[in-house]
Amino acid sequence: MNIEEFDYDLPESLIAQTPLKDRDHSRLLVMDRETGEMKHLHFKDIIEYFRPGDTLVLNDTRVMPARLFGLKEETGAKVEMLMLTQIEGNDWESY
Numbered sequence: 001m002n003i004e005e006f007d008y009d010l011p012e013s014l015i016a017q018t019p020l021k022d023r024d025h026s027r028l029l030v031m032d033r034e035t036g037e038m039k040h041l042h043f044k045d046i047i048e049y050f051r052p053g054d055t056l057v058l059n060d061t062r063v064m065p066a067r068l069f070g071l072k073e074e075t076g077a078k079v080e081m082l083m084l085t086q087i088e089g090n091d092w093e094s095y
Helices: 043-049
Strands: 027-031 038-042 067-071 078-088 091-094
Touching: 027 043, 038 043
Parallel strands: none
Antiparallel strands: 027 038, 067 078, 078 091
């Protein structure tokens, strides 16, 4: 698997910085598997797409602000490090 295949441009202006007052009004993009049609809806509409036996999994994790940016001395190439889990002291599992 080439992880670069997951790279895409996401303008910072499209990243929510604070939750909406009415959380169920957050945007929801739905794609019809058969036709490929895309619909721009609101999260409150999600129940219309559930069938008996379906499961909704909620993820309430948060991103830890531990992203570091730098430059390689030799080439000037940009580098980025995401510190995922503190192992012990100054040792981190990183990506």
